[in-house]
Amino acid sequence: xxxxxxxxWKKRQDVVEExxxxxxxxxxxxxxxxxYMRRKRGIWYWTGALITIxxxxxxxxxxxxxxxxTPSDPYYNTVNxxxxxxxxxxxxxxxxxxxxxxxxxLIYIHLFRNYFMGAxxxxxxxxxxxxxxxxxxxxxxxxxxxxxxxxxxxxxxxDVGRGIAxxxxxxxxxxxxxxxxxxxxxxxxxxxxxxxxIFTAIIGLLFGLHFFLAEANGMMPSNRKSKYTAPAVDxxxxxxxxxxxxxxAFMVQLALYTFGILIIIPSILMLINGSTVPASATNPPxxxxxxxxxxxxxxxxxxxxxxxxxPWFLLFIYxxxxxxxxxxxxxxxxxxxxxxxxxxxYFLLIPFMDGSKxxxxxxxxxxxxxxxxxxxxxxxxxxxxxxxxxxxIPPSEVYAVFIPPWVIVVGGMYFLNRMYKQNKFRxxxxxxIASFLLFMFLLIFMVIELAENFSAFMNHTSAxxxxxxxxxxxxxxxxxxxxxxxxxxxEKYQPVKEPKQHVISVNTAVIISAILGIFAVxxxxxxxxxxxxxxxxxGEFGLGLGGILVISGLIMRLYRAAFYHE
Amino acid sequence: MGExxxxxxxxxxxxxxxxxxxxxxxxxxxxxxxxxIIPPSSGLSSFPELTLFFNGNPLKYSxxxxxxxxxxxxxxxxxxxxxxxxxxxxxxxNKTPAPVEPxxxxxxxxxxxxxxxxxxxxxxxxxxxxxICQHLGCVPPIIHYYAAGSAAFPTYIHCNCHGSTYDPSRGxxxxxxxxxxxxxxxxxxxxxxxxxxxxxxxxxxxIYGKISDLTGGTPLPEGQTYTxxxxxxxxx
Ligand code: FES
Numbered sequence: 125x126x127x128x129x130x131x132x133w134k135k136r137q138d139v140v141e142e143x144x145x146x147x148x149x150x151x152x153x154x155x156x157x158x159x160y161m162r163r164k165r166g167i168w169y170w171t172g173a174l175i176t177i178x179x180x181x182x183x184x185x186x187x188x189x190x191x192x193x194t195p196s197d198p199y200y201n202t203v204n205x206x207x208x209x210x211x212x213x214x215x216x217x218x219x220x221x222x223x224x225x226x227x228x229x230l231i232y233i234h235l236f237r238n239y240f241m242g243a244x245x246x247x248x249x250x251x252x253x254x255x256x257x258x259x260x261x262x263x264x265x266x267x268x269x270x271x272x273x274x275x276x277x278x279x280x281x282x283d284v285g286r287g288i289a290x291x292x293x294x295x296x297x298x299x300x301x302x303x304x305x306x307x308x309x310x311x312x313x314x315x316x317x318x319x320x321x322i323f324t325a326i327i328g329l330l331f332g333l334h335f336f337l338a339e340a341n342g343m344m345p346s347n348r349k350s351k352y353t354a355p356a357v358d359x360x361x362x363x364x365x366x367x368x369x370x371x372x373a374f375m376v377q378l379a380l381y382t383f384g385i386l387i388i389i390p391s392i393l394m395l396i397n398g399s400t401v402p403a404s405a406t407n408p409p410x411x412x413x414x415x416x417x418x419x420x421x422x423x424x425x426x427x428x429x430x431x432x433x434x435p436w437f438l439l440f441i442y443x444x445x446x447x448x449x450x451x452x453x454x455x456x457x458x459x460x461x462x463x464x465x466x467x468x469x470y471f472l473l474i475p476f477m478d479g480s481k482x483x484x485x486x487x488x489x490x491x492x493x494x495x496x497x498x499x500x501x502x503x504x505x506x507x508x509x510x511x512x513x514x515x516x517i518p519p520s521e522v523y524a525v526f527i528p529p530w531v532i533v534v535g536g537m538y539f540l541n542r543m544y545k546q547n548k549f550r551x552x553x554x555x556x557i558a559s560f561l562l563f564m565f566l567l568i569f570m571v572i573e574l575a576e577n578f579s580a581f582m583n584h585t586s587a588x589x590x591x592x593x594x595x596x597x598x599x600x601x602x603x604x605x606x607x608x609x610x611x612x613x614x615e616k617y618q619p620v621k622e623p624k625q626h627v628i629s630v631n632t633a634v635i636i637s638a639i640l641g642i643f644a645v646x647x648x649x650x651x652x653x654x655x656x657x658x659x660x661x662x663g664e665f666g667l668g669l670g671g672i673l674v675i676s677g678l679i680m681r682l683y684r685a686a687f688y689h690e
Numbered sequence: 691m692g693e694x695x696x697x698x699x700x701x702x703x704x705x706x707x708x709x710x711x712x713x714x715x716x717x718x719x720x721x722x723x724x725x726x727i728i729p730p731s732s733g734l735s736s737f738p739e740l741t742l743f744f745n746g747n748p749l750k751y752s753x754x755x756x757x758x759x760x761x762x763x764x765x766x767x768x769x770x771x772x773x774x775x776x777x778x779x780x781x782x783x784n785k786t787p788a789p790v791e792p793x794x795x796x797x798x799x800x801x802x803x804x805x806x807x808x809x810x811x812x813x814x815x816x817x818x819x820x821x822i823c824q825h826l827g828c829v830p831p832i833i834h835y836y837a838a839g840s841a842a843f844p845t846y847i848h849c850n851c852h853g854s855t856y857d858p859s860r861g862x863x864x865x866x867x868x869x870x871x872x873x874x875x876x877x878x879x880x881x882x883x884x885x886x887x888x889x890x891x892x893x894x895x896x897i898y899g900k901i902s903d904l905t906g907g908t909p910l911p912e913g914q915t916y917t918x919x920x921x922x923x924x925x926x
Binding site: 188191192205209210211212213215216380630631633634637638640641644645647648651652656657665668669672673675676679680682683686687 | 697700703705706708710715718725726727
């Protein structure tokens with residue numbers, strides 16, 4: 125090796141060390157984790173990190189949009205200024221919307237994973253409570269953000285919100301003006317904007333606490349270590365690799381992937397949408413619930429074609445308001461309390477209600493059953509709301525939909541629990557995969573069935589009604605098999621010996637990374653000439669940019685595989 | 691040893707690839723962000739030709755005798771909304787209109803000159819200038835026209851913010867500082883047949899606070915072919 129080159133690398137090495145030293149990267153007080161969490165399927169353990177990354181994206185894109193938001197005429201300004209004339213405005217707007225959706229979906233996944241794992245138990249009770257609060261606040265922020273565009277959907281959403289607020293006894297009027305302003309449009313949108321930002325700031329603060337607690341309590345140890353008993357505390361092991369550079373490289377990779385995907389999805393939707401407003405009012409290319417852009421103005425002649433949807437993540441409450449089991453002037457409030465506040469309180473209080481030390485899902489039959497029911501009901505209610513928006517539902521239909529899953533899941537869990545206690549319940553790996561496939565099949569079948577026969581469903585065809593709900597219920601018991609199985613797998617889990625050889629040969633990594641690197645440079649050269657204004661060219665730019673981010677993540681992955689053997 | 695240095699070379703190559711592609715991504719993001727935060731300019735691409743309207747009808751010469759434009763602050767927006775201009779019927783006694791000749795106007799700041807259009811109308815006495823002070827941008831009524839016979843600054847436009855004075859009968863040239871620019875001249879056209887006034891463009895310095903006369907504001911509603919003349923009374 126010639127000496128010049130050596131000196132250059134040496135110098136560079138010094139610079140890197142200097143940076144690492146200055147930033148104290150190798151002294152960060154962050155918890156280290158076992159290798160398996162960074163492996164394939166390790167993503168499952170990082171849902172919290174994914175939410176954080178999405179949150180960072182939301183803050184950045186949101187602050188950029190804030191520069192242009194105009195509460196005095198939000199619809200015109202959003203559609204005709206931000207989307208149509210601001211450079212990359214359409215891309216930032218659409219990706220901000222989809223970043224919010226991603227955050228909400230990821231939070232649900234994060235929540236239910238920890239719920240079924242029993243992670244809410246001591247010593248993580250406060251951590252769990254802050255997490256549930258974060259979910260509620262995030263949904264609130266989503267609602268306020270959704271209401272900021274001033275399109276027909278946002279005005280429907282704020283109207284429903286006003287109705288619910290006003291039906292609160294005594295405090296109704298105060299509450300309504302507190303949230304929605306004094307009734308003028310300017311006051312409404314100024315409130316939506318400020319609440320959107322204020323609650324985002326609260327998310328940031330509460331997240332700080334949540335993250336601190338997560339670091340302090342450490343990760344949930346594998347079930348083998350914890351023996352399914354709380355308190356499940358992981359002791360750091362000398363075999364855990366240091367946070368720097370191993371975990372940092374992994375985090376960078378995750379962030380690159382996440383940012384990439386957060387930009388790619390809305391870009392594709394923008395390309396499908398093709399223009400700012402959908403080409404057709406009656407048959408839009410993208411259903412209004414998932415449109416990347418605001419819908420029509422409330423005053424537009426097309427507004428009547430758009431069903432009065434709330435954002436999809438509130439569809440379940442919105443449908444509940446249609447149930448005729450709730451009557452009287454306070455019915456919207458009661459419906460949203462029963463389907464929104466009560467479940468929220470349940471999740472908030474579960475660490476205090478379930479004081480047992482059991483972590484196994486089958487050892488806590490009712491907790492597991494309620495979790496499964498929560499998922500099922502939320503899915504059914506949301507699909508119902510999407511398919512029959514605003515149509516009143518007589519009580520008999522409501523009971524027909526709600527009772528069968530309840531009976532099947534609660535009953536099923538009861539028996540599974542007894543079998544578990546007697547140690548009779550043993551599943552093989554094949555059986556559990558089969559049960560999972562069957563569950564997915566039934567779930568998909570149910571959704572299609574529901575969609576296909578919806579008119580019949582609405583016409584009191586209770587036979588069909590029962591079939592579909594029974595399917596839902598039947599499917600749930602398979603979830604139980606699934607969790608049981610995963611628990612058993614975990615029980616038998618042996619840490620795999622550190623593979624001595626490279627996971628991928630260094631030469632292969634070099635070649636693939638070279639190809640990817642050249643590709644990335646070519647793409648950036650290509651997209652940098654695109655017009656920064658225009659739905660199509662911005663969509664193409666987003667596609668390219670997201671692609672480069674994912675490619676960077678891939679090269680990072682190759683690096684980790686080749687040199688960290690991960 | 692040899693093995694190792696080859697390995698470290700490959701290691702560095704891979705690192706370089708990460709840096710290059712992540713760098714490309716960062717460049718893309720930066721391009722997006724930087725272009726995004728520069729607001730698109732808002733305005734027009736050329737000067738519109740607008741008829742002056744007064745109380746809902748085209749403005750007549752008889753609507754603006756010297757006593758009226760001297761006794762009130764008479765304004766219209768041009769070329770964009772929130773670009774006020776003085777409309778004046780110049781007179782030395784507040785009664786008889788005095789013609790205003792076209793002339794070249796000196797710009798103290800640059801040492802250059804430009805041609806001011808002179809008065810229009812039956813008496814060649816009607817002129818218009820930007821009503822935003824060229825010093826630091828004060829607007830009417832702090833800057834306004836003092837009619838003949840006023841105790842202070844008679845026949846001048848004077849700004850009370852810091853005391854700049856302009857002479858509207860000589861192309862609004864600078865009489866006293868601190869301003870170093872005359873008021874931009876708004877070019878009017880009089881149609882003798884219909885007896886109406888049109889405003890067609892601007893000349894001289896750029897309107898205060900703007901990069902160009904045509905941008906930096908909201909255009910009048912699309913398709914509108916007139917601009918309204920409004921008045922406020924002079925106080926003090
Ligand atoms: S702004 Fe008019 S004199 Fe200073």
